[in-house]
Amino acid sequence: MNNLTSTTGPGDYDLFDHLVECIENQGYAILPGALPMALVDGLYLHLKSLDTERFKPAGIGRQADEMNNPFVRTDRIRWLDPSVPVMAAYLDWTEQLRLAINRRVFLGLFDYECHFAHYPSGAYYKRHLDAFQGERNRVLTTVCYFNPNWQPGDGGQLLIHDPQTGELLETVQPAYGTMVVFLSERFPHEVLPAQRDRYSIAGWYRVINNQQGRIDPPR
Numbered sequence: 001m002n003n004l005t006s007t008t009g010p011g012d013y014d015l016f017d018h019l020v021e022c023i024e025n026q027g028y029a030i031l032p033g034a035l036p037m038a039l040v041d042g043l044y045l046h047l048k049s050l051d052t053e054r055f056k057p058a059g060i061g062r063q064a065d066e067m068n069n070p071f072v073r074t075d076r077i078r079w080l081d082p083s084v085p086v087m088a089a090y091l092d093w094t095e096q097l098r099l100a101i102n103r104r105v106f107l108g109l110f111d112y113e114c115h116f117a118h119y120p121s122g123a124y125y126k127r128h129l130d131a132f133q134g135e136r137n138r139v140l141t142t143v144c145y146f147n148p149n150w151q152p153g154d155g156g157q158l159l160i161h162d163p164q165t166g167e168l169l170e171t172v173q174p175a176y177g178t179m180v181v182f183l184s185e186r187f188p189h190e191v192l193p194a195q196r197d198r199y200s201i202a203g204w205y206r207v208i209n210n211q212q213g214r215i216d217p218p219r
Contacts, residue, residue, distance in 0.1 A: 016100035019181060023140075024105060028160060028182035030172055035093060035144060040177045042086040044146045047116060047199050054078065055118050058125075073125040075191070077115045080201070090114075090201070094142070098205060107139055107207070114142070114203030119156055123198070125191040127161065130184035130204060138184040138204040145174040146199040156194035160187050174198055 015034060022029035055076035080087045091112070098109045119125075130141045143158065150156075150173055158172040163186050172180055182189070184204060 016097065016104070019097075020101060020104040023101075023181065023183065027186050028170070028180070030170065031179045031181065032175065033177050034179035035090075035177060037177065039086070039089055039093065040144075040146065043090060043144075043201070044148075044176070044199075046084065046086050047146055050078065050116070052076070052118055052120075052197075055116070058117070072128070074119075074123040075125055076118045076120070076123075077202075078118075079115045094203065097142075101140070101205075107205075109140060109205040110208050112203055112205050114201050117200045117202050119191065119194040119198035121196055122193055123191075124193040127159075127188050127190040129188055137206050139207050140181060140205040141184045142179060142181050142201075142203045142205070144177075144179045144201045144203075146176060146201075147174050148176045150175050150198075154195045154198075155192050156198040157192045158189060159192065160189045163187055174200060 015031065019029045019031065019034075055078045058073055058075045058077045080090070082088050082091055091114075094112050094114070098112060101107060102109055131138045147154075147156075152173065156174050158170075158174065158180060159168055160170040160172070160180075160182065161167065162169050166188070169187075172178070
């Protein structure tokens with residue numbers, strides 16, 4: 001096990017149990033301090049070392065259908081490089097989580113894809129679903145935040161809406177070390193305009209596309 005995740009112990013089983021219970025009961029979980037703090041700190045330091053100019057504008061859609069639409073989203077992304085030790089440690093942790101969820105509920109999670117997301121001042125992402133229409137690919141969304149000393153006036157909150165009524169269910173501050181997990185196909189959500197640089201890792205657990213006997217490509 002990577003040293004950055006070696007702080008995991010019996011308490012993490014409680015965390016995983018709590019997460020699964022929330023997913024079963026309400027379809028989402030909000031988890032302050034979910035990751036080991038050493039891992040959060042390492043990811044934050046790596047993020048700060050990256051050249052944000054090399055982040056690319058995030059698109060909408062998939063592969064040939066992907067397009068940029070600044071009316072919908074204005075964040076910028078960079079896919080994680082698993083050869084970097086701290087990124088490998090994060091992927092190790094998400095793999096532990098995948099196995100724990102699959103042992104407890106029958107979601108059939110197969111693999112995980114993720115990227116860094118940078119919301120410069122003024123950036124936003126309007127209401128949307130993470131699952132792509134017509135195919136059951138992204139099943140469970142994770143978002144982990146890396147924003148020290150974030151204040152409500154800094155904006156950038158994640159809003160989670162009721163899938164039936166559209167009413168607001170949760171307003172999540174993108175506070176340092178907080179993780180949000182929710183069913184990708186069920187919950188419309190959005191990111192309010194940030195008033196200063198806002199950083200996160202957005203990821204998705206996926207399943208094998210049974211109709212075609214394959215897993216969808218990661219991007």
